[in-house]
Amino acid sequence: MSSINELANICSQVRRDIVRMVHAVNSGHPGGSLGCTEYFVALYFNIMKHRPQPFNMDGTGEDVFFLSNGHISPVFYSVLARSGYFDVKELATFRKLNSRLQGHPTTHEGLPGVRIASGSLGQGMSVAIGTALSKKLNNDSCTVYSLHGDGELQEGQIWEAAMYAAANKVDNLISTIDVNGQQIDGSTDNVLHMGDLKVKWHAFGWEVLACDGNNLEEIIATLKKAQTYKGKGKPIMILMQTAMGKGVDFMEGTHKWHGVAPNDEQLKQALSQLPETLRDY
Amino acid sequence: MPKFSFTEKKDTRSGFGAGLSELGKKNDQVVALCADLTGSLKMDVFQKEHPDRFFQIGIAEANMMGIAAGLTIGGKIPFTGTFANFSTGRVYDQIRQSIAYSGKNVKICASHAGLTLGEDGATHQILEDIGLMKMLPGMVVINPCDYNQTKAATIAIADYNGPVYLRFGRPAVPNFTDSNQKFEIGKAITLNEGKDVSIFATGHLVWKAIEAIDELEKQGISAELINIHTIKPLDETAVINSVKKTKCVVTAEEHQQNGGLGDSIAQLLSRHNPAPIEFVAVNDSFGESGTPDQLMVKYGLDSKDIVAKAIKAIARKNQ
Numbered sequence: 001m002s003s004i005n006e007l008a009n010i011c012s013q014v015r016r017d018i019v020r021m022v023h024a025v026n027s028g029h030p031g032g033s034l035g036c037t038e039y040f041v042a043l044y045f046n047i048m049k050h051r052p053q054p055f056n057m058d059g060t061g062e063d064v065f066f067l068s069n070g071h072i073s074p075v076f077y078s079v080l081a082r083s084g085y086f087d088v089k090e091l092a093t094f095r096k097l098n099s100r101l102q103g104h105p106t107t108h109e110g111l112p113g114v115r116i117a118s119g120s121l122g123q124g125m126s127v128a129i130g131t132a133l134s135k136k137l138n139n140d141s142c143t144v145y146s147l148h149g150d151g152e153l154q155e156g157q158i159w160e161a162a163m164y165a166a167a168n169k170v171d172n173l174i175s176t177i178d179v180n181g182q183q184i185d186g187s188t189d190n191v192l193h194m195g196d197l198k199v200k201w202h203a204f205g206w207e208v209l210a211c212d213g214n215n216l217e218e219i220i221a222t223l224k225k226a227q228t229y230k231g232k233g234k235p236i237m238i239l240m241q242t243a244m245g246k247g248v249d250f251m252e253g254t255h256k257w258h259g260v261a262p263n264d265e266q267l268k269q270a271l272s273q274l275p276e277t278l279r280d281y
Numbered sequence: 282m283p284k285f286s287f288t289e290k291k292d293t294r295s296g297f298g299a300g301l302s303e304l305g306k307k308n309d310q311v312v313a314l315c316a317d318l319t320g321s322l323k324m325d326v327f328q329k330e331h332p333d334r335f336f337q338i339g340i341a342e343a344n345m346m347g348i349a350a351g352l353t354i355g356g357k358i359p360f361t362g363t364f365a366n367f368s369t370g371r372v373y374d375q376i377r378q379s380i381a382y383s384g385k386n387v388k389i390c391a392s393h394a395g396l397t398l399g400e401d402g403a404t405h406q407i408l409e410d411i412g413l414m415k416m417l418p419g420m421v422v423i424n425p426c427d428y429n430q431t432k433a434a435t436i437a438i439a440d441y442n443g444p445v446y447l448r449f450g451r452p453a454v455p456n457f458t459d460s461n462q463k464f465e466i467g468k469a470i471t472l473n474e475g476k477d478v479s480i481f482a483t484g485h486l487v488w489k490a491i492e493a494i495d496e497l498e499k500q501g502i503s504a505e506l507i508n509i510h511t512i513k514p515l516d517e518t519a520v521i522n523s524v525k526k527t528k529c530v531v532t533a534e535e536h537q538q539n540g541g542l543g544d545s546i547a548q549l550l551s552r553h554n555p556a557p558i559e560f561v562a563v564n565d566s567f568g569e570s571g572t573p574d575q576l577m578v579k580y581g582l583d584s585k586d587i588v589a590k591a592i593k594a595i596a597r598k599n600q
Binding site (some may be wrong): 011038057058059060064106108115116117118119120122123124125126127129130131132133134135137138140156157160161163164167168243 | 312333334336338339341343344345346347348349350351353354355356357359374375377378379382383384385415
């Protein structure tokens, strides 16, 4: 278990990785990646019981994570590399030809740590439920985690999955929604208002927790609290409030950096706000 | 003297149900999922025998495909069951991303394919599913011809590691293949050797083609009949060798002409062994309500259509 300070240092490095990766190929999604950095670092460096090497697709006897909003692949790749799934140098291949680090995550190129392709939204919760059921059949008491965007909740399949998980007591699943209130065309309230998410998930029969997803101590405490609800007959949902673009002042809180890469000057400005705590790849 | 005989008619979906039940007993990794069509898919036996390994998903096919993909992580071999329309078109993106691109070992089992679904009409009579599924990289596409073959195919695909689309149907059709057959994915079966024309048939059209070759023989035409139960991967050697001999072709399937078995064979022959080819398939049209027999006649999928196309193919060869 790393201390909060150590985890904060990892977050700073992961954010450097994210902006450098998207800058290098002038494409990718920095906004959601920066916003979910604390969640990923908490999960992979503190919460999950997982085995980076040798990577086991079946995830037997370990906690398993699914990224449903696959466009935030930069944060996923950085955290996978920094937690030992593959060499951090490989981050330099992000979105380039012949890379295992595709624009959206995939199992197709055999990147360790990825168990499903994602990118087309709304599919990851169903997959996570399937693996949670598989763990139950195998008497594997480990946990399945999944992350989804708030805009992603506009996909109907999410609600099919939500209904199924509650009706069938899939209580070894801890899902999280990145509630940053932003999507490509603007704020989620303006694009398609989703109403009261807490009330909705309650009504669908889930245990619902909420937290500030950019506060490391709070996200860790919330994930630990979520674990105490395991095995009690309900799937568990964390509504995690984040700021899109968190950690880089000019990117923070706006949908404009959802899928846009910084230019050379903007990269310099971003990196000046993010100390190099581990070594850059 | 007919070349093939049968003692009973049985539906291919019951072959699937019987195969799934047998699999459930011998392989405890096999799990089954259904979207509120357990009786129609004949999955009720498996459900009763293995309630812990049966998942009633409700009317939510997209969720079913995702759950099936997730179940493979941990070593399960999921068989999904619903109508062919809801097994493909409705969930194409889920299959594409979570199953095919992700390389997951899911068996997509689809009943009520094609016109022979009958009275429910065109909303349910999918005629595009073979095309949709064969376009997906790595997807195996199987369309067995009768009860025994569907049962054998169901059992065989559990031993193959990768995504499979298994297509079968609603009506009772002649059950004429061996009850103890070993099903080999991708291995075409020659039912009749002939020299004048090659008929490549799949699914329910195999029996129609058997009726056709009897009629052709009466007219002095020697037709070769090959059962293409696996549309992808196609048994290219069997197709090419047959056409080298006969030099003309008829394909027969309960599917759109665009994207079906005929397309696959025409593409293969155009590269290796160009020959006149005639298609017995639905020609760019939706179906409608009616009895299966009425529909097969109206849409040109009857044995007499195979006979007519065979005569036409031979005439083109001899031009």
